[in-house]
Amino acid sequence: MTQVSLNFERSEYADRITRTRRVMAERGIDLLIVTDPSNMHWLTGYDGWSFYVHQCVLLPLDGDPLWYGRGQDANGARRTVFMADDNIIGYPDHYVQSTERHPMDFLSGIIESKGWGRQAIGVEKDNYYFSAACLDSLRANLPNATFKDATALVNWQRAVKSPREIEYMNRAARIVEAMHARILDLVEPGMRKNDLVAEILHTAARGADGHGGDYAAIVPLLPSGIDASAPHLTWDDRRFKSGEGTFFEIAGCHKRYHCPLSRTIYLGKPPQKFLDTEKAVLDGMAAALDAAKPGATCEDVEAAWRKTIAKYGLEKESRCGYPIGLSYPPDWGERTMSLRPGDKTVLEAGMCFHLIPAIWQDDWGLEITESFRITDGGSETFCRYPRQLFVKD
């Protein structure tokens, strides 16, 4: 079967595997069961919307990784992973969503047959796609194995991006800029929200500069007025109204790499609280971006933001940023570092974050955000889109 083209050189996959194995060895893990679709993709290239059934990549300390998934998805693995066909294992369809048998039961047989049944096995215990039933099945079927928590072990290896990854994120940045420009051009009182979403998704898929758009790991969030007090409401078919602010939290995506960017648009004359908050947020963001550089810590960046907005009498309990890159639904964050007090992770060149110093008040909200990467000397935003509250009066 003809191989599709991989998104990265083989040497890059080899390097990723080497980095992961180094940490496995440090933690005494012989075999890693990788269930996070982003981690599966990052290690092997696997790309398909099949994560609604159980699947994983098995990474032993030697040899190529194994792809394990539903039988019918094995062809999708053959079309997307770098490994040879005999490293692709499908399970029978009567294991799918069955009350009598679990795909991890079948996997345990494979692990035994490979001689790994007495090993120390790392599992992503707190991953969306590794349910409590998965671990109970493995524990019951592999009584001689030792299970170690390897949540986010691979995610951490993804933190520093390669030049090719940065290139994909730059393409995603051009896409999200185009999406915001389209929103600003079209939004007006009386327009149904779902009709604006149609235009946003259209622009997202068309892409920019000749590079097509991929699906983002989160759908557009565009709450208006009092709904903007909540960060994660999606849309309905009500109409935009004058006298309301709406934040647009969206991302461009290219080959599964994301560049999120939020902007807020006020239709009509904004109340003073919007203008005051805009000023505080912009000042706080400038301080945070200034603090973001190699050698500084995640909490240093947050402290710079926090101190600056305190001057304006503003407080924000939740974290003000998280790492970004390759992702699948339901989250475009990498779930490792957080820009918040107590996170002493030291920043390195190539790390990429979404700085999201969102302000959600009791009956309104404002989001102005930037995605940025740590450079050798400081930080650089991915987007070149006006950083402001937009007003259409």
Added chain:
Amino acid sequence: MTQVSLNFERSEYADRITRTRRVMAERGIDLLIVTDPSNMHWLTGYDGWSFYVHQCVLLPLDGDPLWYGRGQDANGARRTVFMADDNIIGYPDHYVQSTERHPMDFLSGIIESKGWGRQAIGVEKDNYYFSAACLDSLRANLPNATFKDATALVNWQRAVKSPREIEYMNRAARIVEAMHARILDLVEPGMRKNDLVAEILHTAARGADGHGGDYAAIVPLLPSGIDASAPHLTWDDRRFKSGEGTFFEIAGCHKRYHCPLSRTIYLGKPPQKFLDTEKAVLDGMAAALDAAKPGATCEDVEAAWRKTIAKYGLEKESRCGYPIGLSYPPDWGERTMSLRPGDKTVLEAGMCFHLIPAIWQDDWGLEITESFRITDGGSETFCRYPRQLFVKD
């Protein structure tokens, strides 16, 4: 805070809760922890893209359910659930994606404080959003509780749809018809796949008959040529080619209710195998739809399909259908029944399925599907869209 309008009458939520509690009582479950976003929505109305952090609905045997989630998402709950504010509990942000503390640790304290710490607690053990770490946290923090597997307990209560639910699915059917019409109108050799996706997503969000489109739980799948041998590849920016078949597996969605429908389009003159397979599939589908009626079982429907295509020398290992309705990513199936051998669930009026007798061969594939509901006397498809292989030569 002003309540947004609920998608259903309060009496419908009350009825859903009553049905769920009846099964809880039968199974000796005192408290149900509901982590599936579809189940959370179905029981309470909660609607937000916040399932990337831990959250749940607590359903005791008496009183209103409790919504539990991230502090910043509590406002989203206030905007969407039917319960009063004091049934909404947010956890502090330093529990989010932390390596030191887990949101289920915090929840255990709440369960203890409510006097439920010695109860029989049902958990959705094999749900995407109930990780192995969730159960380990609850087991460690609530040593006097008994944990029972309640996977799909709520999903099963969702099987028979109410008239209002059917109405939403009919609206979704109009949307997916419009999406397929748009595809057929536009697809041609030389068009980039992502550009066609832009049109599909645009039509999906615009909606039909004045009803706006919501996001589907799965993105459009549209593999061409050899890629169509795999069911779950998404898209890229390559161009459609003459001499290739493409299947379009898509769904219309309205207020989170889905109507999936797949069609295959061949650009150029189709090889005989496409035409032969089309005939077998259409015959098999007619037989399956004919067998689908109250009193028949899931496996009866599959057997009708299987016997019919066997006459054409065709076999299909994987199930040929699953229940549909309300859903969130990553799956628009309900994960209860399957149309496959061994599933003896008896069909009832109001149950809704996606009949997906897809044929994935070594180097090509064909999908022609229908969503249907069981009626008092038989079955009825949601869509009125030509059931055929389309050819654009």
